[in-house]
Amino acid sequence: MLKIENLHVRVEGKDILKGINLEINAGEVHAIMGPNGSGKSTLSYILAGREGYEITQGSISFHGKDLLEMSVEERAWAGVFLAFQYPVEVPGVSNIYMLKAALNGIRKHKGEPELDAMDFIASVKSKMKDLDMDEKFLYRAVNEGFSGGEKKRNEILQMSVLEPTLCVLDETDSGLDIDALKIVSDGINRLRDPARAFVLVTHYQRLLDYIKPDFVHVLANGKIVKSGGAELALELEDQGYSWLEDKKAS
Amino acid sequence: MSVTHLPNTHYAGLLATATTSKIEAEADWLTSLRERAAAEFNVAGFPSPRDEEWRYTNISAIEKSQFSLSEKTAEVEQALLDEALLDDCYHLVFVDGHYQPKHSSLTGLTGGVTVLPLSEVFTAGKEQQDLFKSLLDSVIEEHAQGFINFNTALFSDGALVCIAENTVVDKPIQLAFISSQDGALKLSNCRNLIYAMASSKATVFETYTGVADSCYLTDVVTEVVVEPNANLTHSRLQAESLKAYHIGGVYTRLENNAIFQQNNYTFGAVLSRAEIHANLSEASDCTLDGLYIGCDHQHMDNHTRVHHNQPHAVSNEFYKGVMDDKARGVFQGRIVVAEDAQKTDATMNNRNLLLSERAEIDTKPQLEIYADDVKCAHGVTVGQLDDTAIFYLRSRGADEQMAENMLTFAFANEMVERISFKPLRFKVLDQLLKRFPQAGMKKEWL
Numbered sequence: 001m002l003k004i005e006n007l008h009v010r011v012e013g014k015d016i017l018k019g020i021n022l023e024i025n026a027g028e029v030h031a032i033m034g035p036n037g038s039g040k041s042t043l044s045y046i047l048a049g050r051e052g053y054e055i056t057q058g059s060i061s062f063h064g065k066d067l068l069e070m071s072v073e074e075r076a077w078a079g080v081f082l083a084f085q086y087p088v089e090v091p092g093v094s095n096i097y098m099l100k101a102a103l104n105g106i107r108k109h110k111g112e113p114e115l116d117a118m119d120f121i122a123s124v125k126s127k128m129k130d131l132d133m134d135e136k137f138l139y140r141a142v143n144e145g146f147s148g149g150e151k152k153r154n155e156i157l158q159m160s161v162l163e164p165t166l167c168v169l170d171e172t173d174s175g176l177d178i179d180a181l182k183i184v185s186d187g188i189n190r191l192r193d194p195a196r197a198f199v200l201v202t203h204y205q206r207l208l209d210y211i212k213p214d215f216v217h218v219l220a221n222g223k224i225v226k227s228g229g230a231e232l233a234l235e236l237e238d239q240g241y242s243w244l245e246d247k248k249a250s
Numbered sequence: 251m252s253v254t255h256l257p258n259t260h261y262a263g264l265l266a267t268a269t270t271s272k273i274e275a276e277a278d279w280l281t282s283l284r285e286r287a288a289a290e291f292n293v294a295g296f297p298s299p300r301d302e303e304w305r306y307t308n309i310s311a312i313e314k315s316q317f318s319l320s321e322k323t324a325e326v327e328q329a330l331l332d333e334a335l336l337d338d339c340y341h342l343v344f345v346d347g348h349y350q351p352k353h354s355s356l357t358g359l360t361g362g363v364t365v366l367p368l369s370e371v372f373t374a375g376k377e378q379q380d381l382f383k384s385l386l387d388s389v390i391e392e393h394a395q396g397f398i399n400f401n402t403a404l405f406s407d408g409a410l411v412c413i414a415e416n417t418v419v420d421k422p423i424q425l426a427f428i429s430s431q432d433g434a435l436k437l438s439n440c441r442n443l444i445y446a447m448a449s450s451k452a453t454v455f456e457t458y459t460g461v462a463d464s465c466y467l468t469d470v471v472t473e474v475v476v477e478p479n480a481n482l483t484h485s486r487l488q489a490e491s492l493k494a495y496h497i498g499g500v501y502t503r504l505e506n507n508a509i510f511q512q513n514n515y516t517f518g519a520v521l522s523r524a525e526i527h528a529n530l531s532e533a534s535d536c537t538l539d540g541l542y543i544g545c546d547h548q549h550m551d552n553h554t555r556v557h558h559n560q561p562h563a564v565s566n567e568f569y570k571g572v573m574d575d576k577a578r579g580v581f582q583g584r585i586v587v588a589e590d591a592q593k594t595d596a597t598m599n600n601r602n603l604l605l606s607e608r609a610e611i612d613t614k615p616q617l618e619i620y621a622d623d624v625k626c627a628h629g630v631t632v633g634q635l636d637d638t639a640i641f642y643l644r645s646r647g648a649d650e651q652m653a654e655n656m657l658t659f660a661f662a663n664e665m666v667e668r669i670s671f672k673p674l675r676f677k678v679l680d681q682l683l684k685r686f687p688q689a690g691m692k693k694e695w696l
Contacts, residue, residue: 048645049644049645051637051641058304070646072641072644072645072650073644073645073647073648073649073650073653075645076644076645076647077647081645081646082645084642087642088638088639088641088642089639090639090642090643090656090657090660091660091661091664092657092659092660092661092663092664093643093656093657095662097656098643098646098648098656101643101646101647101648101652101656102643102646102648103647105646105647105648105649105652106647109647128650158646162646162647164543185413193674
């Protein structure tokens, strides 16, 4: 589904990613772990198509197409979804309106008809119930005045409405208390599907207690320095990242 | 500070020869008042950019265009009427500056409420004439301003609205000013007088529309008196033809404990100016909201002036502007707090969005504070759309144009959402949606 080859990225003259190789297949859950400043968030933004990054080498293909040639919205239409570490507040645009505009944008691209308004609202409301979100959030401006946990839930709500094939979750566990973490994790687990892949970008192992990854990769100094199964996350939890960074430095 | 400026000979000539503008059976006192205004106009003319208050707005196109007075013959197309008239209101309709009884309706008007076209004031009773005399020219503090003198000398019609003490008007009163096909290259001079007597409550709308792409001039002056404990909401929707000129003013006196809410929506005219002035007495409460949306070569000038003359009054002012293409927006807001006006609480905010590199905003907040125990705050911003928010919306599947339109619409819609009367809110919304057709917005989603 997704193939990243020898990806080098520079931001404001500084090399952030220095040769990433990663292959993700449908149905898999990959965790990308690493210390602060290792380039985890940069990788997330690159996948979503944010401007301001200079790709100096390498390629990314998504379902066989050149992802880097696609605009931000084309990626969304093709099934890429980034759950933001810091979801953006959009004053004046209601949640329900944004969801509808986004979903119809995607459906239009697929040649599907616009959704019936009543069916759409009913479906969104049932998904909100699963995420323990009050219906009043539908009519509030996107993320405006939401608490940290509410914003994260809102990201998962968007994800479950838009039904992407590649879900990139950037530090989704940060700012969540234990109850919220369970609700959000349940929401993500409900979306697990043989046709869908997940990339969980996280500093800590605790999210992985709830969402079991198939693969864990450790990103340090712009490179994947170690890959393994779910047990690698536990190892990191015990030993921290320094032994891997030291290993790379030597 | 007014700067002497030679009057335009065409318009001075109009003042000298105009007879059609006079109101039927006009009293001598009014004729004298007009002569004084004409004499002042002949000295000072229209304002020029050398005048500090007019430095951002050059009205030379009005002088060159030589608009002439319109006759009371105009018919107006049903489509234009439908567009102009608001549901659930009493209507007084003026076409090309002249009252049109057949399109007006005051059926069921609350007792104690006077709504009368000025063209009929001298054929009405003595009571209405006395009221007219006491209100006319009673609020304006700036006689030398050319467009006001021009209006006083020439106004042919307009509305007299008076709400008796302790009276609540059940529906809003709409004064609809429409320019017809026959109004091309004509000028409409109307004067409105709105008087909310003690402890009354009313809502008055002024709307301005015209045949698309027709060029005409509207010069309108509204004087408002809000007596103690009265509550008046006054909204003006300027949706003139995009080739028209519109110079308008609302001059208000708030007496003790009066509440006044003024909303000023600007969408039309190639060049427009709105003066919103309010003089505040003790413990009065004044809200001034505004929205101006400019495209192409439109020029939109909003001038507000709030005078806190006495203690404990509150004023809140919030204007938002969006300028696209080569449009130019002007906001000059002045708050004056007199020495005696202790415990004044005044705020002024002006937020602007520039959508094009060639669009321009001139914003100039002015605070003059002569009292020492006051709360005054002002804020001004001129900015572009938030890149992060655009990225966020695009990452969810909205294309770039749609994301930009959504954010622009959302910026402006904050002012529209404040309109509690639904027919007006939808009318203003229609104007807003016309400006952002790509947004695909639907009312049911708001």
